[in-house]
Amino acid sequence: MTVELICVGTELLLGNIVNTNAAFISEKCAMLGLSMYYQSVVGDNPGRLEELLRTARERSSVIILSGGLGPTQDDLTKETAAKVLHRNLVEDKKAKQKIQEFMEKRGRRITENNWKQAFVPENSQVLYNSNGTAPGIIMEEGQTRMILLPGPPNELIPMFEEQVFPYLHKLQPETICSKMVKLCGIGESSAETKILDLIDAQTNPTVAPYAKTGEVHLRITAKAESKQAAYALIEPLEQELQNRFGSLIYTDDSNVTLEMAVYHLLKEKQLTVTTAESCTGGLLAGRLINVPGISEYLKEGYVTYSNEAKEKLLGVEAEILKKHGAVSSQTAEAMARGGAKAAGADICIAVTGIAGPDGGTIEKPVGLVYMSCFCRGKLYTEKNHYSGDRGKIREYAVASALTLLREAVLKYKDEG
Amino acid sequence: MTVELICVGTELLLGNIVNTNAAFISEKCAMLGLSMYYQSVVGDNPGRLEELLRTARERSSVIILSGGLGPTQDDLTKETAAKVLHRNLVEDKKAKQKIQEFMEKRGRRITENNWKQAFVPENSQVLYNSNGTAPGIIMEEGQTRMILLPGPPNELIPMFEEQVFPYLHKLQPETICSKMVKLCGIGESSAETKILDLIDAQTNPTVAPYAKTGEVHLRITAKAESKQAAYALIEPLEQELQNRFGSLIYTDDSNVTLEMAVYHLLKEKQLTVTTAESCTGGLLAGRLINVPGISEYLKEGYVTYSNEAKEKLLGVEAEILKKHGAVSSQTAEAMARGGAKAAGADICIAVTGIAGPDGGTIEKPVGLVYMSCFCRGKLYTEKNHYSGDRGKIREYAVASALTLLREAVLKYKDEG
Numbered sequence: 001m002t003v004e005l006i007c008v009g010t011e012l013l014l015g016n017i018v019n020t021n022a023a024f025i026s027e028k029c030a031m032l033g034l035s036m037y038y039q040s041v042v043g044d045n046p047g048r049l050e051e052l053l054r055t056a057r058e059r060s061s062v063i064i065l066s067g068g069l070g071p072t073q074d075d076l077t078k079e080t081a082a083k084v085l086h087r088n089l090v091e092d093k094k095a096k097q098k099i100q101e102f103m104e105k106r107g108r109r110i111t112e113n114n115w116k117q118a119f120v121p122e123n124s125q126v127l128y129n130s131n132g133t134a135p136g137i138i139m140e141e142g143q144t145r146m147i148l149l150p151g152p153p154n155e156l157i158p159m160f161e162e163q164v165f166p167y168l169h170k171l172q173p174e175t176i177c178s179k180m181v182k183l184c185g186i187g188e189s190s191a192e193t194k195i196l197d198l199i200d201a202q203t204n205p206t207v208a209p210y211a212k213t214g215e216v217h218l219r220i221t222a223k224a225e226s227k228q229a230a231y232a233l234i235e236p237l238e239q240e241l242q243n244r245f246g247s248l249i250y251t252d253d254s255n256v257t258l259e260m261a262v263y264h265l266l267k268e269k270q271l272t273v274t275t276a277e278s279c280t281g282g283l284l285a286g287r288l289i290n291v292p293g294i295s296e297y298l299k300e301g302y303v304t305y306s307n308e309a310k311e312k313l314l315g316v317e318a319e320i321l322k323k324h325g326a327v328s329s330q331t332a333e334a335m336a337r338g339g340a341k342a343a344g345a346d347i348c349i350a351v352t353g354i355a356g357p358d359g360g361t362i363e364k365p366v367g368l369v370y371m372s373c374f375c376r377g378k379l380y381t382e383k384n385h386y387s388g389d390r391g392k393i394r395e396y397a398v399a400s401a402l403t404l405l406r407e408a409v410l411k412y413k414d415e416g
Numbered sequence: 417m418t419v420e421l422i423c424v425g426t427e428l429l430l431g432n433i434v435n436t437n438a439a440f441i442s443e444k445c446a447m448l449g450l451s452m453y454y455q456s457v458v459g460d461n462p463g464r465l466e467e468l469l470r471t472a473r474e475r476s477s478v479i480i481l482s483g484g485l486g487p488t489q490d491d492l493t494k495e496t497a498a499k500v501l502h503r504n505l506v507e508d509k510k511a512k513q514k515i516q517e518f519m520e521k522r523g524r525r526i527t528e529n530n531w532k533q534a535f536v537p538e539n540s541q542v543l544y545n546s547n548g549t550a551p552g553i554i555m556e557e558g559q560t561r562m563i564l565l566p567g568p569p570n571e572l573i574p575m576f577e578e579q580v581f582p583y584l585h586k587l588q589p590e591t592i593c594s595k596m597v598k599l600c601g602i603g604e605s606s607a608e609t610k611i612l613d614l615i616d617a618q619t620n621p622t623v624a625p626y627a628k629t630g631e632v633h634l635r636i637t638a639k640a641e642s643k644q645a646a647y648a649l650i651e652p653l654e655q656e657l658q659n660r661f662g663s664l665i666y667t668d669d670s671n672v673t674l675e676m677a678v679y680h681l682l683k684e685k686q687l688t689v690t691t692a693e694s695c696t697g698g699l700l701a702g703r704l705i706n707v708p709g710i711s712e713y714l715k716e717g718y719v720t721y722s723n724e725a726k727e728k729l730l731g732v733e734a735e736i737l738k739k740h741g742a743v744s745s746q747t748a749e750a751m752a753r754g755g756a757k758a759a760g761a762d763i764c765i766a767v768t769g770i771a772g773p774d775g776g777t778i779e780k781p782v783g784l785v786y787m788s789c790f791c792r793g794k795l796y797t798e799k800n801h802y803s804g805d806r807g808k809i810r811e812y813a814v815a816s817a818l819t820l821l822r823e824a825v826l827k828y829k830d831e832g
Contacts, residue, residue, distance in 0.1 A: 015439045015440065029431075282693070282719065285697050
């Protein structure tokens with residue numbers, strides 16, 4: 001079954017916003033085994049939208065539209081889609097009531113415009129919206145299915161997950177299941193090379209790599225007549241990935257992030273951690289604190305951007321800084337050792353490097369980052385060299401530091 | 417003049433990556449005064465791409481394509497575009513040499529595939545690529561202009577900025593200039609309301625708002641026969657925005673970020689700063705350290721996620737924490753006062769709040785964030801309530817804290 005996506009909004013054509021909805025919807029459709037051949041963006045222009053809808057009807061069986069369901073005169077997606085399918089708009093009482101509730105709850109004044117949003121094409125399935133005033137709509141007409149969704153991601157995402165995904169799932173004669181295996185500590189091309197034979201030979205299940213900063217995610221997808229049968233197809237491939245990547249796999253749960261995986265390990269082993277950051281300057285602590293509940297294991301962190309701060313807060317000896325420089329394995333190790341002591345934590349992960357654009361030399365170029373993890377008396381130290389701008393270098397350093405921290409905690413188990 | 421964008425890549429249709437190229441190119445085209453009515457995404461499929469190119473030729477005068485210029489068999493954008501314009505591919509010696517240089521410099525082995533990238537449609541303008549092996553291409557045929565660009569943003573962006581932007585600029589009979597006025601401390605809808613009369617009345621110059629987290633950017637664009645004349649049109653409108661928004665404007669330079677504006681103020685007034693973060697957990701320090709050179713003014717920062725850390729590192733009295741709780745104006749103020757003292761800094765910006773998803777109560781719901789800025793003896797304290805998930809709440813809190821810090825430093829000048 002083919003699906004086509006049309007995003008409506010002049011703000012997309014002007015580049016005011018990035019089209020994250022397209023990536024979200026496309027990924028979900030791929031998970032469902034739907035083939036998407038076209039995505040389009042048009043402005044809030046009913047003539048052009050109508051033309052595009054007619055073209056889409058000829059080439060795709062499911063047409064998903066996002067945006068243009070707002071209360072203003074410009075918002076004409078619903079009107080245009082109804083016109084193409086020859087339907088009138090009728091008031092939906094429940095939609096009207098939901099709009100009223102939504103506005104009252106937020107103490108906002110309801111304007112006449114808002115009631116426009118309670119009108120839906122006749123004989124359509126209404127997708128009620130808990131996060132905004134625009135209901136979504138599903139229309140079926142012959143071989144065509146048209147799905148209209150509100151543009152704001154905080155409305156579109158839950159509506160898709162809760163109402164559209166199950167609807168599309170039912171259209172598929174087969175059950176499609178997928179599992180995400182997430183790796184850290186390996187680059188995308190190395191990961192891909194390791195499974196090239198699997199990718200080349202694949203039909204069902206399939207495996208596809210998704211590159212993230214400092215991580216590679218592998219999605220295994222299988223089609224079968226039942227959930228159980230699909231997972232039975234996935235299982236041997238997952239086992240094969242497990243054999244090939246071993247402890248580089250930090251989770252097989254798509255909802256678990258790298259920092260969450262680290263948190264689970266800390267919790268399992270009841271180890272506390274602190275951070276000592278120079279070039280990453282708080283971003284590493286910031287990522288760990290993404291995890292609700294980390295407060296039991298991370299009580300404090302240090303941003304020690306200057307040499308004085310490294311001495312004062314972490315007890316790094318002036319001698320080390322003078323002899324080896326702030327960006328050195330010796331300083332990274334002293335920061336890690338000193339940070340753990342200062343915080344009274346089992347572990348300290350320390351990062352020091354040159355994020356640029358200035359400050360690089362031939363011996364110590366921009367992008368050179370040392371990191372060290374002190375874990376109950378043991379030190380794990382790493383030298384990395386990243387390319388990219390200041391932002392990218394810091395982002396990669398944070399991902400590597402989380403990976404090093406994870407490895408140290410994993411090893412603690414092995415030896416403990 | 418109308419422009420249309422076609423992004424080629426199966427990875428976009430599968431949702432593996434977000435189409436940031438589309439937003440980048442669209443914004444640049446809007447700056448140039450080019451009207452974009454359509455954006456499309458197709459996979460690496462020559463049949464569908466050809467059909468789309470023929471449609472685009474009928475409705476747009478400039479067609480920009482991104483992606484599909486790689487060395488593999490799948491990459492067929494160049495071949496397809498050449499076919500539509502009835503051109504043969506010929507080897508470009510300079511492109512070949514550039515590919516060789518690029519690969520050798522990186523110590524990579526050149527495969528037979530790579531030489532495919534040295535072939536370009538005859539009679540085309542070649543855009544040499546300093547950041548990859550795929551040259552870009554411009555073809556002119558009757559009223560049609562086709563511009564082919566490599567997909568990776570680190571290749572596309574510099575090629576666009578350096579070669580395509582000037583090319584498109586020349587096509588425009590008029591000079592188009594723009595200026596970005598950036599605001600903080602005001603929401604998008606309030607900002608828009610304040611200039612609704614200007615937006616409604618506008619023809620040349622125009623002003624358009626772009627919403628960012630905790631910021632609003634207003635782009636003024638003017639068309640004229642010369643640069644000087646365009647800026648002469650911009651100037652009174654910028655003055656008008658200055659009158660209406662006053663010190664909420666933190667810069668009129670599109671390259672300056674909020675943290676850079678704060679850095680410039682700290683430098684101007686020679687004030688040092690430190691951070692004391694609870695719920696933002698390092699992200700505020702992380703943003704300040706985005707600015708190269710901040711090290712002179714920010715030497716250290718504290719992540720004090722637990723009550724113990726607030727007492728130990730910042731000297732917050734146990735009494736205050738007990739009586740008012742960790743999320744209170746009293747604690748925020750004690751953190752700010754204590755942080756400045758601990759770091760020996762002129763200023764400390766402190767943040768404490770409930771980022772969720774748990775930990776909220778009726779009196780102190782998720783999203784409640786207190787922040788306080790101590791600046792040479794004065795305290796500026798703010799209570800905010802954000803909606804969204806944990807990530808959004810923390811991101812907004814960081815933006816507000818930077819705004820509060822900026823205000824405190826600005827006021828210091830007034831009173832100094």
